[in-house]
Amino acid sequence: MNTPPHFGTDTPRDLVGIGIGPCNLSLAALAHPLAELDAVFYEQRPRFDWHPGLLIDGARIQVPFLADLVTLADPTSPWTFLNYLRTHHRLYPFYFAERFHMQRAEYDTYCRWVADQLPGLHFRHQVDAVRWNPEHDVFEVDHTQLDTHGEAEALGRTHTRNVVLGIGTEPYIPDALRPLVDAPGVPVVHAADYLTHRDTLLTAGHITVVGSGQSGAEVFLDLLRHRPTGHEQLHWIGRTDAFAPMEYSKLGLEHFTPDYTRYFHALPENTRDRLTTAQWQLHKGIDATTLAAIHDELYHRTLGGGWPDTVLTPGVRVRTAGRIATTKIELHLEHIQQNTRTRLTTDAVVLATGHRERSLDRILVGLDPYIRRDNSERPRVDEHFRLVLDPSVTATGCNIYLQNAERHTHGVGAPDLGLAAWRAATILNTLTGKETYPLPTRTAFTTFGLERPQPRVPAARQAAPTLTPLVDRR
Known part of the structure; x- marks a missing residue:
């Protein structure tokens, strides 16, 4: 929908999403039934478009249709791909087509169907900056409303406790x-x-x-x-x-699971960087x-x-x-x-x-003093997809979340559509402070690391073994 947002409201929102690609659209769809959550999303493009230059006839997405916007977090959601098919009287044609992977053009149309119905999505709104207001403990999101020619039409500022960056990639x-x-x-x-x-x-x-x-x-x-x-x-x-x-073997695909994402995040920074390069075929x-x-x-x-x-x-x-x-x-x-x-x-x-991840510097330049960075000057991201910020910010309960910009901390699955719903649900669970969306505790047959080893006791300090007397059983 394209209803104008509330400019200058005194009450801060719970969440502002920047960018409306598949990742933030997934978040918006899963946030939709949460009446207690006041969320709004801004996108500078005039409508949802997913790689329009590559919607070649017959080209298919490389993940199964279950990797839609919501199913792997909530298969009962009204925003599933199967419900999209049902709404358009196409369930039986899809059933008989026996295709596990949908066409790219169909995925684009499905996402636009969701985007056209969700409230709180505002297109033609360019976010110019995000700043921290320490006096009121809120983020300030400055944005420009654009007309049909891309020219500035109105300026606005939204206050929010949380921001989710989903600005995607660029050629x-x-x-x-x-x-x-x-x-x-x-x-x-x-x-x-x-x-x-x-x-x-x-x-x-x-x-x-x-x-x-x-x-x-x-x-x-x-x-x-x-x-x-x-x-x-x-x-x-x-x-x-x-x-x-x-790499499309069944066990190879387990690199695109929450299990592997958690394992990767816990690795040392230099190991993560080496793996990111070595895993190109995934x-x-x-x-x-x-x-x-x-x-x-x-x-x-x-x-x-x-x-x-x-x-x-x-x-x-x-x-x-x-x-x-x-x-x-x-x-x-x-x-x-x-x-x-x-x-x-x-x-x-x-x-x-x-494509490469878009630089966050333009939007986050006002937050630079608060952002904690790694040895390569990249933003650090915690296991819940939050930017690691100065404690003076995070102690207030306010956070900046990242979507599809955390490959250096969360691994090869960061841009994968199959993890979008899980990541969005993780963000919502963290943000609401409860298990809004129950998530599986195990998702892969592979165990990616060893159990934490027990401390080794030097041989000289080990207790002598207990001897069991021999019993004559003759």
Whole structure:
């Protein structure tokens, strides 16, 4: 809904959510039945949109449909995906489709259905700053209401006891490729905007896709399906050693459980940092179905003899890049294992280089004196997803919570949709001080760490063993 918020109210709210992506939408949906909780959410976009540039026909989310906004915390909620299907008279078609993973476009539509009905969601509201008011023991959230053209229409300030930051991620462009994006002429687009520019890209003679993750595979497959046989002229490169499948074994998936999240959080900072890099295949690999579809397309094009005009090269990084006479692009490539270099001339580039967490600095600059940081100057986050702040703030019961910005403290599952409902329920339980949503105490068959060891007593100080007399049983 888009009803205007109450500006300048004297009574502080219980909760202000900043950003309305899947994570904060999950929180809003689970907070909705809690009559005692006064919550409001702000989003600068005009409506809910989930990666609109990647809603390619047939592309599916990589988690089962049970990982909707609420089911894994409250399957009786009216905001479940199954209730969305029931409301739209689509339960039986979904049942007979026998699909455990919904399409990306369907997930986007489902989330928008929830967002359009929940009260307290305010779009076209840009949050400019969050400050601590020590005189009244509240946070001050300054925000700007935007008109349909994105211009400032009104200024507001909301007082709140708690803030939840769910501002999501933004497209990442490596430094070597950044000059290409800023210059006009030859099409160079991030995969996040792929569908917006697809028609223009398809007119290019030669297209290069950079990035060996799921979005790169989906873009390459879509381009392949839209290019004529024998004239594909597609090149797909990526830094990883192979176009590797996502780790999708049953026990491997247990890294996306609350059990693993708690285990990861308790590890030393340097161990967490090492694991974050080493576990790339848990979240940056490619769905095996997508890889199979690419191979099927390529194989089909060999039935008449010959090979498709495509090149797929893993293990390659782009050292530098530039434009040639404003009509072509030259990529300077280096093969990591061979230690060889070459140049690739192309007419268009799609940067499937992923997303990175948005910087919190702009919004939280006013809180900087209160924020406690780790050895790498990142905000520390406790096990309940709260920023570690100066005790003068937290002693009042006021807190800042993070959603999808805590991978460095909570591990690979931070951006995973399958943990969104659990994390939102954890936040609400902590905020209300009661078990509003009962959560499971165990979620994985894997035990990720050893039990806390007992203190070892030096041999010289150990008590002598008790001897049992032998009994003659003859």
